[in-house]
Amino acid sequence: MTTPLIVVVTTGGTIASTVDADGVSSPTLGGGALVGAAAEEAGVRVRVVEALRVDSSTLTLDDAWTVVTRVHEALADPGVAGVVVLHGTDSLAETAYLLDLHHADARAVVLTGSQRTSDHDEPDAPANVRSALRTAVTGSGVLVAFGGRVLPAAGVVKRHTTDLDAFAAPDGPLPRAVLPAADGPWPRVDVVTAHPGMDGVLLDACVAAGAGGVVLEGLGSGNATPAVVAAVARARAAGVAVVLTTRVPAGPVATTYGDGGGGADLAAAGAVPAGRLKAGQARVLLAALLRAGADVGPGFATRG
Template sequence: MSHIALVRTGGTIASSRDEDGISRPGASELGIEFAAEVKFRDLMSKDSSTFDFSDMDAVADEVARCFEDPACAGVIVLHGTDTMEETALLVDLFHDDPRPVVFTGAQRTSDHEDPDGPVNVAAAVEAVLDPANSSRGVLVVFGGRTLNARGLSKWHTSALDAFISSTEPRRVVPRVHIEGIRVDIVALYPGADAVAIDAYRAAGTNGIVLQALGSGNTNASVVAAVKTCTAEGIPVWVTTRVPDGSIAPTYGGGGGGADLVDAGAVFAPVLRAGQARVLLAVEIAASR
């Protein structure tokens, strides 16, 4: 008798509002009838904004444990939306089983007059049961959309269809744990200098992701700081603050993407900063 494993980690879908209207963790009832047998696995109860690499590792390990049971038809992970894109990517990097993994959650608390969580969970169950989703890797089912984990980003703070995804080719890598790896994100802006990069170097960073401008651009001061990092063996990856579209090192002039590449930086053409940080951490852990 097959079943779907449903892993609960917390998030808005598992929260309710107190007398002051503040969302607090603790709600457990989903209020839906499942279209298949579902086995609940309570992993943690946390707001995903508090997640670190050890929490993401724990989710990836739990998903792998679910698939040790041959009767498990697929896994649904209930997760907060703030860092869903990071954890979903981490699980996808190591998921080499044809059975689907589906992440979902909610924008509204469980006690909202019109909660979106039950609809999202019901859709996630349907996605697991759909044979077309076999061997597709990790999916995110949210707000009426079914999206690939690779290239996923949250585009809206409150809209029910909160996520978009740019296609990123899948490759599965051997399992590594990223706890203990430090990768920092530096947001760039007009007039940015080397202060943040130098501070992260002093703090012992293992890698840096630049959230650059436009198609992956900055200025000469940042380029010089990147060159210092790469000379010291600290990898620097480049993404963009623009929500959608791919990037490429097509500009020069001292602070363009081509100059960053000349300084030793690597472009992440599709992934945005959150997912690029996770992938870079995996690359660093694997190289060790």
């Protein structure tokens, strides 16, 4: 039996980081150093492709698209059994979802990383990499293998800043939608989080900054204030798409509250509910739709 070949795409992050004399970590390790003995333990061969070497908090949509491109290039080889992406945890959920939105292959793409640097006394990377490599052989679709869990990309969130079991899918698997690849620049898409008594200044500022879309992270099931409703209406009149999600960790948006600033009022002003998608992945979907020139209407919620 031929040993499965897995392409490992590296991007930096904590898994590629070491700590300097001042106690500050930064990504210093190249791709080959990150797989170690995990490939032999997982029973696979690996080909390493270094796409990036950065902290994932700095990733732009162009950077994330570079990862998508490297994954597609790897899967163009029929001899590749699957792909593993080593990624920083800060924006792993966003890159995973961008991959999921553009993944129409039966083979698995598995993202993982680590909470501890590679030079930690008890690193978590080896176990995560082993799990990801094994999952890349046996799984399908875009997945996150981390801290003993294997989760679907759509709906995954980072649930804890330091726990080794860092990711969860609080609402379970979400509907999948595969989008066509698009060229051209990414639109600016901002995220604004609502708070009690909020005015419309932040939304207006996004429009003034040239945003093509805004994700509004509402209170409760997707509520805000009359001032925010008015700002949403101004944004829509200026041609800016507004998607409504919630800052609550689990549960869908429900546009049922009124009283001038509730979800029903926001929807009437032109905000499109995001269903169960949370802000980070809603932003990725909105940006991808805008870039492709696709509809950002009521069907948005069916993707989340």
